[in-house]
Amino acid sequence: MIASNKAWTAARERKATRDLGQAARHPTDGFDMAYFGDARYIGWGGGVPVVVEGMVVGAVAVSGPPEAEDMVLASTGGHGHFGNFIFPLIMPILGAGAMQ
Numbered sequence: 001m002i003a004s005n006k007a008w009t010a011a012r013e014r015k016a017t018r019d020l021g022q023a024a025r026h027p028t029d030g031f032d033m034a035y036f037g038d039a040r041y042i043g044w045g046g047g048v049p050v051v052v053e054g055m056v057v058g059a060v061a062v063s064g065p066p067e068a069e070d071m072v073l074a075s076t077g078g079h080g081h082f083g084n085f086i087f088p089l090i091m092p093i094l095g096a097g098a099m100q
Contacts, residue, residue, distance in 0.1 A: 005040045006047030006061035006074075014056045018045030018071060046070025048077075 006017045013020055021043020024033050033041045045068070047061040060077035062070040 002042065002044070003046070003061040003063035005042045006044065006063060006070075007059040008040045009042050009059075010047035010049045010061065011056055011059035012041075014049050016045070016049070016071075017042055017047035017061070018067075021045070044070075046074050048074045 009017050009020060020033075020041075024030050024043050033043060044063075046063055047059055048071075049056045050058045050060060060074050062073040062077070064070070065073070
């Protein structure tokens with residue numbers, strides 16, 4: 001569920017979930033994501049949008065390992081080359097083994 005929410009947030013906001021989370025926690029300009037009106041918004045690292053020709057076409061998200069690993073794995077999936085596949089809106093990856 002967390003990976004799905006990360007992917008949804010990254011696609012919806014067109015930015016990495018970590019960036020959104022950092023902005024929300026900013027000491028002076030921070031905000032409560034609850035005001036977005038949807039419980040799926042999440043600010044933990046590990047969700048990245050997939051951009052093709054300047055347009056967000058989906059997102060890749062990872063949850064399970066530590067957050068730093070989630071971010072590396074998601075970034076690899078979001079910027080990697082996987083043939084001619086177009087990623088769906090939500091593509092949760094449960095760990096490195098899921099990509100083998």
